[in-house]
Amino acid sequence: MAGSISLKIGVSGVRGIVGESLTPQLVCQFAAAFGTYTGAGPVVVGSDTRPSREMVKQAVCAGLLSVGCRPVDLGVVPTPTVQHHLLKVGAVGGICVTASHNPIQWNALKFFGPDGIILRQNQAAELTDLYHQGVYPRVPGPETGRIARDETAIERHLATILAAVDVERIRARRLKVAIDCCNGAAWAATPRFLEALGCAVVGLGLEGDQPFPRNPEPVPENLGELCALIRREGADIGFAQDADADRLAVVDQAGEPLGEECTLALAARHVLARTPGPVVANVSTSRMIDDVAAEFGCPVRRTRVGEVNVVEEILRRQAPLGGEGNGGVIVPSLNPCRDSFVAMALILEALAAFDGSIRQLREQIPSYAMLKRALPCGPRDVGPALRRLRRAYATEPLDLLDGVTIRWPDRWVQARPSNTEPIIRVTAEAPTREQAAAMVQEAAEYLLGG
Amino acid sequence: MRELKIGISGVRGVVGPAFCPELIIDFACAFGTWVEGGPVVLGRDTRRSSTMGHAAVVAGLLSGGCEVIDLGVAPTPLISYAVRELRAAGGLALTGSHNDARWNALKFLGPDGRQLNAQVGEELLDRYHSRDFLQADWAGLRPIAEAPEMVERYLEFVLAALDVEAIRRRELRVAVDFCNGTCGALAQQLLFDLGCTLLPLNEDPTGEFAHPPAPTRANMRQLAGLMRYLEADLGAAINVDGDRLGLVTAAAEPLSEEYVLPLAAAPRLARRPGPVVTNLSTSRMIDAVAAAAGQPVYRTPVGEGHVLDRGLAEEAVLAGEGSGGVAVLPQSMTFDALLTLGLVLEAMAGGASLAGLVGRLPRYPMRKGSVACPPDLLYRALDFFRERFDEAQPDVSDGIRVTWPDAWLHLRASNTEPLLRVIVEADTEARAEQLFGDVMALARRAAVGSQEV
Numbered sequence: 001m002a003g004s005i006s007l008k009i010g011v012s013g014v015r016g017i018v019g020e021s022l023t024p025q026l027v028c029q030f031a032a033a034f035g036t037y038t039g040a041g042p043v044v045v046g047s048d049t050r051p052s053r054e055m056v057k058q059a060v061c062a063g064l065l066s067v068g069c070r071p072v073d074l075g076v077v078p079t080p081t082v083q084h085h086l087l088k089v090g091a092v093g094g095i096c097v098t099a100s101h102n103p104i105q106w107n108a109l110k111f112f113g114p115d116g117i118i119l120r121q122n123q124a125a126e127l128t129d130l131y132h133q134g135v136y137p138r139v140p141g142p143e144t145g146r147i148a149r150d151e152t153a154i155e156r157h158l159a160t161i162l163a164a165v166d167v168e169r170i171r172a173r174r175l176k177v178a179i180d181c182c183n184g185a186a187w188a189a190t191p192r193f194l195e196a197l198g199c200a201v202v203g204l205g206l207e208g209d210q211p212f213p214r215n216p217e218p219v220p221e222n223l224g225e226l227c228a229l230i231r232r233e234g235a236d237i238g239f240a241q242d243a244d245a246d247r248l249a250v251v252d253q254a255g256e257p258l259g260e261e262c263t264l265a266l267a268a269r270h271v272l273a274r275t276p277g278p279v280v281a282n283v284s285t286s287r288m289i290d291d292v293a294a295e296f297g298c299p300v301r302r303t304r305v306g307e308v309n310v311v312e313e314i315l316r317r318q319a320p321l322g323g324e325g326n327g328g329v330i331v332p333s334l335n336p337c338r339d340s341f342v343a344m345a346l347i348l349e350a351l352a353a354f355d356g357s358i359r360q361l362r363e364q365i366p367s368y369a370m371l372k373r374a375l376p377c378g379p380r381d382v383g384p385a386l387r388r389l390r391r392a393y394a395t396e397p398l399d400l401l402d403g404v405t406i407r408w409p410d411r412w413v414q415a416r417p418s419n420t421e422p423i424i425r426v427t428a429e430a431p432t433r434e435q436a437a438a439m440v441q442e443a444a445e446y447l448l449g450g
Numbered sequence: 451m452r453e454l455k456i457g458i459s460g461v462r463g464v465v466g467p468a469f470c471p472e473l474i475i476d477f478a479c480a481f482g483t484w485v486e487g488g489p490v491v492l493g494r495d496t497r498r499s500s501t502m503g504h505a506a507v508v509a510g511l512l513s514g515g516c517e518v519i520d521l522g523v524a525p526t527p528l529i530s531y532a533v534r535e536l537r538a539a540g541g542l543a544l545t546g547s548h549n550d551a552r553w554n555a556l557k558f559l560g561p562d563g564r565q566l567n568a569q570v571g572e573e574l575l576d577r578y579h580s581r582d583f584l585q586a587d588w589a590g591l592r593p594i595a596e597a598p599e600m601v602e603r604y605l606e607f608v609l610a611a612l613d614v615e616a617i618r619r620r621e622l623r624v625a626v627d628f629c630n631g632t633c634g635a636l637a638q639q640l641l642f643d644l645g646c647t648l649l650p651l652n653e654d655p656t657g658e659f660a661h662p663p664a665p666t667r668a669n670m671r672q673l674a675g676l677m678r679y680l681e682a683d684l685g686a687a688i689n690v691d692g693d694r695l696g697l698v699t700a701a702a703e704p705l706s707e708e709y710v711l712p713l714a715a716a717p718r719l720a721r722r723p724g725p726v727v728t729n730l731s732t733s734r735m736i737d738a739v740a741a742a743a744g745q746p747v748y749r750t751p752v753g754e755g756h757v758l759d760r761g762l763a764e765e766a767v768l769a770g771e772g773s774g775g776v777a778v779l780p781q782s783m784t785f786d787a788l789l790t791l792g793l794v795l796e797a798m799a800g801g802a803s804l805a806g807l808v809g810r811l812p813r814y815p816m817r818k819g820s821v822a823c824p825p826d827l828l829y830r831a832l833d834f835f836r837e838r839f840d841e842a843q844p845d846v847s848d849g850i851r852v853t854w855p856d857a858w859l860h861l862r863a864s865n866t867e868p869l870l871r872v873i874v875e876a877d878t879e880a881r882a883e884q885l886f887g888d889v890m891a892l893a894r895r896a897a898v899g900s901q902e903v
Contacts, residue, residue, distance in 0.1 A: 019587035024509035032471070051591045059509035064473035065502035105588045140711045141465030211589075379643035425865045 006419055009131075011124045015099060015108035016237040018052040022107050024059035031330035032138075033131040034111055039377065040068035041137075044085050046077040046153070048185040048244045049208045056097045056355060060109065061147055061363050064095075066138050068144035069183060074153040074392045076208060078185045078245035079110060079191045080339035083162060085153040087336075098244035101217040101326075115246045117336045118308045123301075154189045158341065160172035162196055164334055165345045166352070171198025173352040177414025178235035180226040180250070182216045186245035186340070187234050193341055199346060200296060202233045216242045217314040218327055220257035227255035237351065237358045247327035248340035252359040260327035260377045265365050267329045267373040270350035271321045279311045280322030280330075282306070287412060287429055287448035304402040305416065310334055336410075345377040369433040373440050374423040375447055385424060385447040387417055392446040413439040415447055455865065456575070457863055460565070462546070462555035465499040469551030469554055471506035477556055479583035481542060484574050484623025485547035487515035487584055488539025491532045491559075491597070493524030495545035495632050495691045496657035499554045503544045507556070508594065512540070523655050524694025525632040527786035530563035531607060532600040534688035534783065537561075544806040545632075547890045548664035548773075551657075563783035565755050585887055605640055611778050612792040613721065616799035618645030624795070625649040625682035625698075627673040629663045630656045631690035640788055644795060649680045663689045665696025665774050670704040677702035684804050685790050693754075693775040693785035697794065699805040707774035712795035713804075714766055714776050719743035723777075724767035727760045729753070730851040731860045731873050738812045742841060751848030752862065754785055814876045817886035821898035823870045828863045831870060831896035835861050838892070859889055870897060 007021035008014070014030050016022030035043065043064050053076070061071045069092070074085060079096045086094040092114050099106035111119045111127060119127060130136075158278040176349040177199040181187045187208040191201045205213055213221045218240040230238045230251055238251030249260040258266075265288035268279055272292065279293045282305045294299045303309040303316055307328065314332050323329045326426055328338030335342060345357075349445055353359050389404050399405040403416030403424075411430035418425055424447060428439035451517060453468035455461070461477050463469030482490070490770060491509050496502040496664045511518050519536060521730040532542035542560030549555070559567045566574060577583070585825045586592075589892035602726040628634045634653035638866035640649040651673055652660050660670045671686050677698055685698030685886040697705045697713070715726055719740065726740045729752045740747045748764055754775060761769030761779045770776035775785030782789060797807055823831055835850050839859075849862025849871075857876035864871055870893050 018586075019513075019585045019590070023585070024479070024506075025472050026477055026507065027470050028506065054594060055509050055512035055591060058505040058512070059471075060508060062475070062502050062506035065505065065792050066471045109590075136470075138466045138470055140552055141469075141497065141546075144499045144502045146498070146501050147505070159763065254542055280556065341556045356477065 002180065002263065008418060009123050009128060010120065011308065013110045015106060016299050017105050018055070018107050024054070024055060027056050027059035027109065028063040029134070030109055030131055031060040031095065032067050033127055034093065034135040035064045035067035035069040036136050037127050037172050038093035038114070041070065042072050042089065042148070043069045044072045044074055044082055044089065044091045044094040046074040046079070046082040046096050048245070049076055049183055049187065049278070050099065050104060050107055050158055052236060053097055056107050056109070058097055062096060063410055065144050066142065067136050068139040068145070070148060072148045072150050074150055076151050076162070076185055078189065078340070080158040080341065081117040081189075083112055083337045084157040084335050085150070086112055086114075087152070088156055091411060098246065100244045101242040101247065103215060103327050110231065115336065117311055120308050120312060127257070147389050154321065158189065158193050158196070161334055161341050161345050165349045167197060170348050170352045174198060174200070175237045175348065175351065176200045176202070178202050178226060178230045178233060178238040180223065180238070180240040181206055181245070181415050182212050182214060182241060182243055182447050183207050184209045184212070184216060184241060184243035184245060186241050189341070190239070190241065190245070197345070202229060203204060204229055217245055218242050218260055220259060223249065223257050224253060225253055227257065231255040232395070237440070245340045246338040247326055248329065249327050251359065252362065253357050254359065256359070258362050261288065261325045261370060262365070263327045263343055264323040264325060264329055264345070265268050265289055265292050266350060266362065267346040268292045269295070269365060271331065272298055275320040277320045278317045278367055280310050280319045280398065281318060282310055282324050283399065284414060284416070284427060285325035286322070286368060286370060290363050294378050302399070302401060307338060324389040368429045369429065369436045371427040371433070371436040371440050373426045373444060375426060375444055376422065377417070377424045377447070382424060383448070386415060386417075388449055389443060389446045401431050411435060411439065413443045416441055452867070457865070460555055462549070462553065464552050465502070465554050472563070473501060474503050474506035474556065475510040475579070477578055478507045479514055480574055480578040481540065481558055482511045482514025483577050483582075483584040485539035487689070489519055489536065491521060491529055491536060491538045491541040493521040493526070493529040493543055494545040495547075495707045496552065496630060496655040497524055497546055497551055497690065498627055498657050500544050500657065503554055506749040507542060507544055512591055512594070513586065514584040515590045516591060517595060518551055519594040519596060519597050521600060523632050523640065525613045525636065525788070526557060526566065527692055527782065527784045528600065528604045528636070529790070530559055530782070530784040532560065532597060533559050533563040535600065535603060536597060536773065543691060545574045547691045548689045548694055550662050564758055565784070567755055567759060585812065601636065605636065605643065607781070608640060608789050608792060609643055611789060612644070612801065613796050614644060617792070620645070620795070620799050620801075621682070622646045622684060622795060622798065623649060623682045625651060625673060625677060625680045625685045627628045627651040627670065627685070627687040628718075629687070629690055630658050631663065631688065631692065633688045633692045637688070637788060640792070644792065646795065649676045649682055651676065652692075658847055665689055665707060665781070667704040667706060668876045670698055674698050674702045674704045684685050684794070684798065686794075688787040688791070689713050692771070692787045695776070695787040695790045696774050697804060699803060699808070700803055703805070705808065706816070708735065708772045708816065709811070710774045710794070711772065711776055711789060711809060712736045712739045712768035714790050715739045716807070717793050717796040718768050718778065721744055725764045727757045727764060727766045727828055729757055729771050730845060730848055731862070732770075733812055734858070735811050735817060749845070758783065771815050800880045814874065814875050814877065814880040815879045815898070817882050818888055819872045819886065820864070820869045821869055821872065821893040821897045825868045825898055827897060828868070830899070831893070832861065832863065834896045835892070842877050857885055858887060861889070863891070
């Protein structure tokens, strides 16, 4: 395809299509650059279940070893497990081989610093500089290390979470839970985790050696099978994870997806009731989080889109929780990253403490309609388009943190250029679908210069 | 010294900036493309950098859609055997072989288990330089397979080439220095099956070298020093990837590597008469052994590929070099130290000691030396010798080899360093000394560009 570039080197790591742009040479060089950045020492390495995992992981290990790092291979593990383990063993860094919610032909490297946090913007920039410089301090043969294996990462990760929730209370509710792990990194861990919480588990996507049976992004249109399973089995709740199990979507007992925007709102409502404090979310996250925070008199801090921005703000504000509307829940006391296991535990604990169904629990929070549209827009036209939008809404409450967002008391509309494609994403959220549609249409007209 | 040597027989270098994982991945990709994404048997030696190199090779082969059959830590002859048994498209050994711990290398084996010959090696190099590699998409990637049964079958294969009963009857005590390489576990089982008692030294596969790995006399001093305490009938040194053998007598005398081929040849030719192939630098002792069996000796340029190719062409029963590497033909497609050790044990099965067997061989004094020579003068220096010895009708297939009734001389450029190597062998010490002295003096002058003699 002329003009299409499948390689993306950015703040969240390196991503490409296997057999096209994500070559072992490139992966090896990035790993060598990362090892140069961290310095010699143990580096934990995990992967999701993609068929390209072994090729990419071996290239990662070769690059790390060549600059004096000692890879600790965690095997197939969720991304949050890599970050949790990194902190537990005091590694100098971590790499997860996963393209997360992207389709199976993709793979990627996510890089974590010694604090277990995905590299911050300036750190990622330094890594990229080292890569582009292309000069790595290779160690002599007799000083290169070996690859260690550590299969305890999942156990330790789950133990941390189980120790933080009221297991007995959840067990007493004897919930029947339907899961869809998408044959991803959590295929073995999720059933074990839920069984430890006394749940009866019925599941889909539990074959870690098979390709993804669905698009891994846990959005409603990809969850038809799980919804059918819930209805067939009469489950109390359904959980869907993406390929590396950092994100979670919830489906109700009737087999209706709540939408991935509800995951953070449900978890936040449960956490804030016990631990009030500021909540952090990115600018694109549903305003349900504002309603939940207001219920407990807590402020909401918005950040630019990108997990690391949310994590940084959480730490700066000492927030008990934060996250993203894509189903990412972050509880810093448990793990400094999006963690679908943390999200499941909190939502089950909330459900166990609530006298009613997951649908009724969800209805404790106001509902909104959210609509999205992608407007084709070349890189040179982005600036003028956003300026037109700003001018049109000059007297309205503007938020210019990331793109342009206009926030009214019960609705908002936003235009953000995509990081990866020549488009502007227009999003609106309002009490009704019609209102949201009208807002998207109006903003699109301003953007296009109508 | 050059830190990287890319040639038709493989790629070899000092691990670090020169022999780096990206280079290894590129070569693995080139090889994966050459085998058209077919199955490849992979093994590695025990040195530390082989872990890094192994990961790089696996990544490169997998990216081309190859099925990687990983033998893990394995000697080169086992990899070669598995390539043939598993009908793989090729084999790859990650081993610095006899080079010191700073080095590592990739040896490429074709579907017949043999190192790539010059023609095919060129193809691989062209592919490497073109950077045009086969790349499988996600659905075309294959998993990593293992083949643990190959160890047992390889040992059976080695035993099948030996007179097991004769060796068993001797109940020999054999001290072996493995240099912490790949052969410790295999040799333990092999010697048990041969009814021998193994007295192991440096037998852990840790890759920590107590001495340089080439089985030369100097490097066998540790083993020789222990012989009197071990009360062994025989001492043997096997290099890290199991292709070369060195020998020490019961009286703790380390033998030159030149003895390995003639000692192994006697029992082989006794049971399976046929031609022997060796290189131009190897001692004439093999000629005496072959002549006693009524068999011819053919000589080739230096290099395992050359002697094996010629050996197969001549339907030889043995091919080897003075460096201690010997292949039993037509079965073996690489030098095989364990099988060679088996032949030496078979030679002793009649009751003779190793020193006794050595005593039966003619004693030809040999001298080896080298002279530093700038690369731009190497060709002229060799040319000078070619003219100088023109009336003796020298063999010029690899440097220059001159043969007289009572001596021979081999002069060649080193493959790895800007050196002229000089080897002289003669019937008497005096003749060897005189010839070597003359040639070294000439070589020193030729190496500085002087044509005066």
